[in-house]
Amino acid sequence: MRVLNYLELADRLDRSGIGTAADQQRAALATTDVSVLTSPWRGGSPTGAVAGALRGRGAMRDYDVAHCNMIGPGTVAVARHAKRTGTPLVLHAHVTAEDFAESFRGSTYLAGPLGRYLRWFYSQADLVLCPSAYTKRVLESYPIDAPIQPITNGVDTASLAGFEDLRDEYRERFDLDGLVVFSVGNVFERKGLTTFCRLAQTTGYEFAWFGPYDSGPQASETVRRWTSNPPENVTFTGWVDDKRGAFAAGDVYCFPTKAENQGIAVLEAMACGKPVVLRDIPVFEEFYTHGHDCLKCETEAEFREALDRLADDPALRERLGANAMETAAEHSLERVGEKLVDAYRRVLDGDAEVTSD
Numbered sequence: 231m232r233v234l235n236y237l238e239l240a241d242r243l244d245r246s247g248i249g250t251a252a253d254q255q256r257a258a259l260a261t262t263d264v265s266v267l268t269s270p271w272r273g274g275s276p277t278g279a280v281a282g283a284l285r286g287r288g289a290m291r292d293y294d295v296a297h298c299n300m301i302g303p304g305t306v307a308v309a310r311h312a313k314r315t316g317t318p319l320v321l322h323a324h325v326t327a328e329d330f331a332e333s334f335r336g337s338t339y340l341a342g343p344l345g346r347y348l349r350w351f352y353s354q355a356d357l358v359l360c361p362s363a364y365t366k367r368v369l370e371s372y373p374i375d376a377p378i379q380p381i382t383n384g385v386d387t388a389s390l391a392g393f394e395d396l397r398d399e400y401r402e403r404f405d406l407d408g409l410v411v412f413s414v415g416n417v418f419e420r421k422g423l424t425t426f427c428r429l430a431q432t433t434g435y436e437f438a439w440f441g442p443y444d445s446g447p448q449a450s451e452t453v454r455r456w457t458s459n460p461p462e463n464v465t466f467t468g469w470v471d472d473k474r475g476a477f478a479a480g481d482v483y484c485f486p487t488k489a490e491n492q493g494i495a496v497l498e499a500m501a502c503g504k505p506v507v508l509r510d511i512p513v514f515e516e517f518y519t520h521g522h523d524c525l526k527c528e529t530e531a532e533f534r535e536a537l538d539r540l541a542d543d544p545a546l547r548e549r550l551g552a553n554a555m556e557t558a559a560e561h562s563l564e565r566v567g568e569k570l571v572d573a574y575r576r577v578l579d580g581d582a583e584v585t586s587d
Contacts, residue, residue: 232265233574234293236308238300240268245442245469246416248324250494251361251383252299255322258384258567264574267293270308293317295574297359301325301351309354318577321355323348323378326368329420329489345372352376357573357582361492364513377582379573384566385497385558393474393502400475404465409541410436412480414473414495417443417466419452422486422509429484429533430461435541437461437484440476442469477502482540482547485509486533492517497561500524500554505547507536523553 235256243249259266270290289311296312297320298305305321312319327345352358353375360366366378401407411430417423417439430437443449443457443466457466470476483499486509493513499506500523508514510526520526525536540547576582 231263231295231571231574231578232267232293233259234267234270234291234296234298234308235259236268236270236296236298236300236305238298238302238304243300247494248299251322251324254384254386254494254563254566255297255299255570257386257388258563259570261564261567262571264571267291270296270304270311295320295577297570297574298322299324301348306351309351313354318356318574319354320357320359320573320577321352321376323352323358323360323365323369324491326365326491328368329491348372349374356577359573362513363516365491379582381569381573382561382566383492383494383497384561384563385494385501386563387501387558390474390477390498390501393478395478396472396475397478400470400479403475404438404467404479406436406438406465406479408436410438410479410481411484411537412438412440412476413483413485414439414476414480414498415441417441417453417457419450420488422488423452423456425486425509425530425533426484427456427461427464428530429486429537430464432530433534433537434463435537436463436465438465438467438476438480440467440470440473440480473498477504480504482507482537484533484537486527487511490514497558500551501558503551503555505540505550506554507533507540518557523550523557525550 237243237252240249256266272289272291295318296308298308299322309319327348349372352369355376358369358374358376358378359381360369360378361380361383363380366380369378413426415421426437426439443453445454460466477499483504483506485496490513496506506524508518508524508526510528514526518524527533527536
């Protein structure tokens with residue numbers, strides 16, 4: 231089976247969760263017998279595609295299934311080509327209007343129009359994949375006129391191997407000491423930035439957010455305010471070349487996000503055996519259990535209490551971290567690869583009416 235696994239604007243999304251998800255799909259498929267193409271264009275680019283078309287070879291490469299991870303014009307072109315040629319089309323719903331809001335300046339105002347576009351866009355698919363049952367319910371509410379199946383994004387444990395060896399280096403690099411409460415990923419208000427900083431202001435722990443943030447005109451006012459004048463005990467590191475260093479330097483992973491489709495960094499923290507504190511939102515209900523592999527909170531007071539409990543109880547940190555590692559193991563890339571191949575086979579057979587993981 232020859233599959234197109236396409237991520238439009240891949241060079242701009244390499245520091246995003248969508249980019250990580252696409253990378254993990256390809257790593258998962260590498261454990262199978264599927265042959266993967268990453269570009270639909272002959273010559274590897276739209277320019278090469280034009281040259282191919284002029285030579286009568288066509289603009290698009292040949293593949294059995296098209297699997298696309300973004301929502302832009304390049305992906306629309308692939309979708310139209312799939313319809314013309316009868317090629318099965320799988321669209322991966324990493325983007326929803328709900329998780330688009332509070333991401334950058336103006337994104338909340340664009341969420342409504344985006345939702346209408348996504349209803350049309352995802353409805354072109356023979357099968358829509360999404361990271362969680364929660365996302366499936368969101369898509370059904372639009373509604374989407376296509377079968378929808380949740381498949382975990384998984385966690386690439388191989389990419390985290392040896393993280394422990396980087397602890398001293400990264401703590402020294404960012405001047406971190408004592409118990410470090412941390413987060414990993416792009417700095418957005420949607421991901422709980424204000425709560426993260428307010429927790430720092432009302433506790434005595436070190437806080438570190440490892441990940442890039444915008445400071446230009448596209449940045450939201452909230453992100454600009456907190457990152458330009460953070461509390462004394464908060465470090466915004468910006469982009470780090472080796473994510474393993476982030477998971478090595480931190481002690482308690484704190485993620486007060488307001489909306490997620492899954493949250494790959496949570497699984498990465500769990501795979502590293504870190505105790506995790508999460509906001510109690512619907513998507514986490516299907517993956518994690520309060521008191522077993524994480525602590526879930528609704529209010530800032532509950533977050534403070536959870537952090538204090540973990541700071542005072544090393545045994546609790548160890549127990550939650552050990553259970554978290556077991557949870558992360560359930561999201562192996564080998565399992566993701568098996569489920570992707572099964573999805574591709576079903577769309578090839580015209581039998582995509584499977585709507586549960």
